Amino acid sequence: MSLRINHNTSAINSHRNLQTNQASMAKTLERLSSGLKINRASEGPAALVISEQMRAQIAGLNQAIDNSETAVSLVQTAEANMSEVNNLLTSMRQLAIHAANEGVNDEVMLAADQKEIDNAIATIDRISSQAQFGNKRLLDGSRGAFGTTTGEDLEFVGASLNTGDSRANGFDVKITQAASKATIAGSAAITEEIVKAGEQVTVIEKGRMATYTSNADDTAATMVQNLRNEINRKGLELDISLTDDGRIEINHSEYGSQYNFQVSSSTAGVLSTSADQIEISESGRNVKGTINGESAVGDGQILTGVGGAACVDGLAIRYYGDGKDLEIAPDCEVADIVVEGEEGQLAEPRPEIPVDGLSVGRVFVAQNSMKFQVGANHNQTVGISMKGTNPETLSNGVANKSNFQSLADVDVTNFQGAQDSIKMIDAAIAQVTSDRGELGAFQKNTLESNLSNLRVANENLVSSESIIRDVDMAKEMATFTRNQIMSESATAMLAQANQLPSSVLQLLG
Secondary structure (H helix, E strand, O other), rough: OOOOOOHHHHHHHHHHHHHHHHHHHHHHHHHHHHHHHOOOHHHHHHHHHHHHHHHHHHHHHHHHHHHHHHHHHHHHOOOOHHHHHHHHHHHHHHHHHHOOOOOOOOOHHHHHHHHHHHHHHHHHHHHHOOOOOOOOOOOOOOOOOOEEOOOOEEEEEEEEOOOOOOOOOOEEEEEEEEEEEEEEOOOOOOOOOHHHOOOOOOEOOOOOOOOEEEEOOOOHHHHHHHHHHHHHHHHHOEEEOOOOOOEEEEEEEEEOOOOEEEEEOOOOOOOOOOOOOOOEEEEOOOEEEEOOOEEEEOOEEEEEEEEOOOOOOOOOEEEEEOOOOOOOOOOOOOOOOOOOOOOOOOOOOOOOOOOOOOEEEEEEEEOOOEEEEEEOOOOEEEEOOOOOOOHHOOOOOOOOOOOOOHHHHHOOOOHHHHHHHHHHHHHHHHHHHHHHHHHHHHHHHHHHHHHHHHHHHHHHHHHHHHHHHEEOOOHHHHHHHHHHHHHHHHHHHHHHHHHHHHHHHHHHH
């Protein structure tokens, strides 16, 4: 056995192991005090990168949950205001029905009904202008897509969340076919002999039938008027008239190919081609055309951009024109067609409609629909276009004999006005109810469903991040106990190793 005193290798070895044990115990203490398995990048670079990405995702999910809950609150606020608008419209409808009871009402009663309706309209207007969430107004029409048109026969109907902003140029509207009504006209004039013979005319529309048989005291005009009264009494949506040459002409009240009716007359040519035979009217036509060069679908007079079309998806406009007086586009070719005038003379050459349609105006859209960030990542958004409920925007474009342009115009002080008011109010109720249903579906199927998914995703992601980053306290306590014992043992061994060189002194004796 050799003894050395310049270098105590055993003490150096014991010191190294003591340092290692002290370092391990320090890490264990840090993990136990922080609760984290990874406190710095050197303890697990790859795990740290994954963990930090997960932490960012978790923070995003937590904020997305808060965003969705706030969005639900906003939708509920809007829907509560729309519910009150519905209640007011229901009260207005009841008043209009009361006013339509012409046999009982006097002028004072009608004036009272109108005054109450005016008050309800003012309240609807106030709700629409004042309903807000924070400083954001909800029902004044500024939180959706709205627009205007140029062109005498064009009207903006509505737009969807997917409709683009038209900027300053607007979207060009071209028409290839104007809408028309289902119609039928007799080929034979109504003579005195036909009337006095007891002409029976029958009209059928949507399963409802109106029949009138003329008598000896009738004229052609009174026969048509009596048939018109019967049509109105049975609720058929038809307009009947007597032409200048004495023929009966019947048109459907609505535009489009989905509307038609049947007629029959006891004399051939009065309405039906053959006597006592049911004849179907000539079908109406839907408007056809394009918006901004994109395909559009016609429904009656309304032209709507198809789904997926760039910028005009969901954009709806109404074209009132009959297709005869459309403005000719600059690049339109004039066909060499000469038609015969009323007195046999040659009229001016008639322009031919180009294949891509004639420009009838432009529609300008301002897109201000509400967007909600409901996900933790880029572009995970949803949105909704919230339509206005102010009286001027309700019941637009509803055909009526009193020429009411919107709900704000209803007047029940006369019988026809009361009848048309019922029609206008019904359209407003349908519009507001439809908007409420859209809001409810958005809240239930988009926001609340998304909330459930976010909470589950957040839970799973937190669990995954915890496995990577959090310390197992029981396991770490066992490690700490081991390191503590090893440190104490290493300290004792270092003390023993430091005593070894002193044995050299015994050799001096």
